[in-house]
Amino acid sequence: MDIITQALGNVANIFDLCFLFWCIVLLYLSLKKCFLKNRKGKVRLFLISAFTNPIVMYVVSIYAMIIPLAVVIFVFNLEDYEKTNQGTILIINVIAGSFLYMFLTLMFSRLVGKWLKAPNRSLVTFVYLMFGVFFSVMIRGYSDETLEASLPAFVLSIASTTVLFIASWLLYHFVIKALSQLTDKKREVNTKIFLIPPVIFNLTYVSLAFTNYKLSFESTTIVYIFSTIIIFLFIWAFYVIIRNINATNEAIEAKDEVKTLSVEVMEALAHTIDAKDKYTNGHSVRVAKYSRMIAEKMGLSAEMCENIYYMGLLHDIGKIGVPNEIINKPAKLTDEEYDVIKTHPGIGYGILSEIKSRPDLATGALWHHERYDGKGYPEHKAGEDIPLEARIIAVADTYDAMTSNRSYRKYLPQEKVRSEIENNIGTQFDPEAARCMLTVIDDDKDYVLHET
Numbered sequence: 001m002d003i004i005t006q007a008l009g010n011v012a013n014i015f016d017l018c019f020l021f022w023c024i025v026l027l028y029l030s031l032k033k034c035f036l037k038n039r040k041g042k043v044r045l046f047l048i049s050a051f052t053n054p055i056v057m058y059v060v061s062i063y064a065m066i067i068p069l070a071v072v073i074f075v076f077n078l079e080d081y082e083k084t085n086q087g088t089i090l091i092i093n094v095i096a097g098s099f100l101y102m103f104l105t106l107m108f109s110r111l112v113g114k115w116l117k118a119p120n121r122s123l124v125t126f127v128y129l130m131f132g133v134f135f136s137v138m139i140r141g142y143s144d145e146t147l148e149a150s151l152p153a154f155v156l157s158i159a160s161t162t163v164l165f166i167a168s169w170l171l172y173h174f175v176i177k178a179l180s181q182l183t184d185k186k187r188e189v190n191t192k193i194f195l196i197p198p199v200i201f202n203l204t205y206v207s208l209a210f211t212n213y214k215l216s217f218e219s220t221t222i223v224y225i226f227s228t229i230i231i232f233l234f235i236w237a238f239y240v241i242i243r244n245i246n247a248t249n250e251a252i253e254a255k256d257e258v259k260t261l262s263v264e265v266m267e268a269l270a271h272t273i274d275a276k277d278k279y280t281n282g283h284s285v286r287v288a289k290y291s292r293m294i295a296e297k298m299g300l301s302a303e304m305c306e307n308i309y310y311m312g313l314l315h316d317i318g319k320i321g322v323p324n325e326i327i328n329k330p331a332k333l334t335d336e337e338y339d340v341i342k343t344h345p346g347i348g349y350g351i352l353s354e355i356k357s358r359p360d361l362a363t364g365a366l367w368h369h370e371r372y373d374g375k376g377y378p379e380h381k382a383g384e385d386i387p388l389e390a391r392i393i394a395v396a397d398t399y400d401a402m403t404s405n406r407s408y409r410k411y412l413p414q415e416k417v418r419s420e421i422e423n424n425i426g427t428q429f430d431p432e433a434a435r436c437m438l439t440v441i442d443d444d445k446d447y448v449l450h451e452t
């Protein structure tokens with residue numbers, strides 16, 4: 001080996017050392033960006049990135065395997081090492097080393113995730129494995145000295161490490177950037193799926209690296225090109241996957257925001273209705289609450305219980321169309337005035353029918369004064385002809401009327417309210433809804449469900 005080829009070999013090694021340092025810095029920046037936001041411990045994180053870096057762990061694993069190899073030689077009394085099947089021992093040694101390397105990577109990444117208090121530790125492991133992928137590619141084919149100490153081998157080595165510099169920067173710039181957005185969210189994401197491809201890649205390539213050390217220059221070149229393509233595919237695939245998860249999260253959040261706004265608008269409307277009627281302060285919100293409690297007791301789906309709550313909130317919205325002097329009249333209403341009051345379900349229906357995306361809201365407003373025996377209004381519907389939601393709201397509405405304060409009386413005693421509901425099962429009230437209301441009352445031992 002002349003001086004020039006030796007110098008070339010040294011340059012290639014120094015270049016690889018630079019890549020090692022670069023990977024330490026990138027691992028540190030990645031962990032900091034994703035998991036160490038505005039927190040102390042940056043120096044410690046840098047040291048951790050240096051000592052637990054997949055490249056360092058690989059070197060440690062391979063050296064650690066020298067000891068069992070020596071034990072094998074000693075135990076089997078392989079005095080003349082040259083005569084034994086050296087290749088086979090080396091391969092077994094490297095495969096065992098690969099598994100140790102994977103074990104260390106997984107274990108340390110979990111520990112680092114714990115230290116970082118990462119909400120999703122699989123993502124920390126994923127970052128480690130992705131950096132591990134670079135090293136898996138970088139180390140193959142170096143064992144053959146004649147290959148290393150030639151000008152074409154030097155060019156190939158420098159070119160492949162340069163590609164790795166670029167690939168690792170792309171990984172940091174695209175994948176880690178998108179990942180940091182993902183780790184910002186508290187939303188549960190099953191990230192275990194990220195781990196499988198890099199684990200397989202690491203194991204396969206690290207094992208392959210030492211089994212192909214006698215490969216020709218041409219085949220080594222093909223392996224270089226093939227692995228480079230795989231690396232870029234990895235980066236691209238993970239970038240697309242993480243971006244899609246982020247986009248889905250954003251869509252869900254936007255939907256949640258719209259939902260919160262809708263609920264707030266409905267509650268504001270309910271307060272508007274109640275403000276008009278000075279005798280029924282907070283009536284709509286309470287009816288909504290009681291209706292939901294009945295629905296839950298009836299074992300209806302969570303979605304239906306929520307809908308019934310909204311229908312309860314807006315059931316009296318039609319009162320907006322009834323003159324104030326009738327609604328707030330302290331004396332007994334005349335028949336004509338009572339007829340005006342009876343128009344509120346229809347008015348409410350007219351208003352809520354405008355909400356095309358939620359046609360069910362209008363149902364509660366229109367039918368909440370119907371009775372199970374058909375003696376209600378506006379259409380004297382009876383039994384199961386009345387929509388279930390309206391039958392539930394009717395029970396809650398009457399319960400709240402009895403448990404609210406009036407100008408001439410305080411809210412009624414719980415016992416009286418209970419017997420009143422019990423006595424009207426099957427006449428005024430739907431039997432099942434009324435029985436569930438009785439259960440709600442029985443659960444309310446301290447009688448807190450009334451107007452304060």
Ligand SMILES: [Fe+2]
Nearest residue numbers: 315316368369
């Ligand atoms: Fe009403």
